[in-house]
Amino acid sequence: xxxxxxxxxxxxxxxxxxxxxxxxxxxxxxxxxxxxxxxxxxxxxxxxxxxxxxxxxxxxxxxxxxxxxxxxxxxxxxxxxxxxxxxxxxxxxxxxxxxxxxxxxxxxxxxxxxxxxxxxxxxxxxxxxxxxxxxxxxxxxxxxxxxxxxxxxxxxxxxxxxxxxxxxxxxxxxxxxxxxxxxxxxxxxxxxxxxxxxxxxxxxxxxxxxxxxxxxxxxxxxxxxxxxxxxxxxxxxxxxxxxxxx
Numbered sequence: 001x002x003x004x005x006x007x008x009x010x011x012x013x014x015x016x017x018x019x020x021x022x023x024x025x026x027x028x029x030x031x032x033x034x035x036x037x038x039x040x041x042x043x044x045x046x047x048x049x050x051x052x053x054x055x056x057x058x059x060x061x062x063x064x065x066x067x068x069x070x071x072x073x074x075x076x077x078x079x080x081x082x083x084x085x086x087x088x089x090x091x092x093x094x095x096x097x098x099x100x101x102x103x104x105x106x107x108x109x110x111x112x113x114x115x116x117x118x119x120x121x122x123x124x125x126x127x128x129x130x131x132x133x134x135x136x137x138x139x140x141x142x143x144x145x146x147x148x149x150x151x152x153x154x155x156x157x158x159x160x161x162x163x164x165x166x167x168x169x170x171x172x173x174x175x176x177x178x179x180x181x182x183x184x185x186x187x188x189x190x191x192x193x194x195x196x197x198x199x200x201x202x203x204x205x206x207x208x209x210x211x212x213x214x215x216x217x218x219x220x221x222x223x224x225x226x227x228x229x230x231x232x233x234x235x236x237x238x239x240x241x242x243x244x245x246x
Contacts, residue, residue: 019170052192057130070124099171103206120192125179134177
């Protein structure tokens with residue numbers, strides 16, 4: 001089944017700070033729950049505008065955020081645990097074989113396409129038996145100012161996303177720790193957001209590839225999405241280009 005990806009302007013400047021770097025906003029159809037290797041789904045409770053959640057080496061290991069050993073701690077009231085909404089994913093689930101092809105897609109689904117601010121994003125890596133291997137530290141959103149505030153989102157789960165990848169230093173550190181020594185290694189995730197007003201925010205594992213071929217969680221390689229020009233001014237004025245995903 002073909003899927004269509006609307007590729008927005010690539011952020012032209014990448015920050016040297018933060019291990020998970022916002023690479024590009026993308027709009028994707030047909031990537032709802034159950035169609036991609038979803039790691040985490042969070043939703044603000046009641047009238048709260050904040051949300052946070054974490055999943056570790058097993059689907060039952062949930063909380064608010066990671067400790068330094070990749071274990072989720074704190075309450076898990078914002079974590080959704082329904083079918084296909086949560087679970088550590090193997091690298092193989094997205095066809096990831098190297099640190100340079102590792103990606104996390106943040107799929108924001110706010111009512112009326114409202115803005116949202118991502119306040120935390122941490123990936124943890126485990127062996128297939130759950131042994132902690134490595135954890136990222138920090139994240140950044142070049143082109144969005146001091147905070148990771150996305151001015152607009154798409155309505156409905158499975159339509160849009162924001163791609164994060166590992167910077168070079170973290171790729172090297174993750175490799176040294178054995179995070180990518182086997183495709184059976186698992187990935188867990190911790191995330192938090194503010195200005196969240198009722199939508200289900202999901203995060204899935206993505207394989208960055210320029211081939212456009214099949215495979216779960218595959219998105220175009222960042223280098224193939226580069227458009228010359230200045231830094232992104234606003235997501236609402238993105239120049240969009242349609243690409244077919246197999």
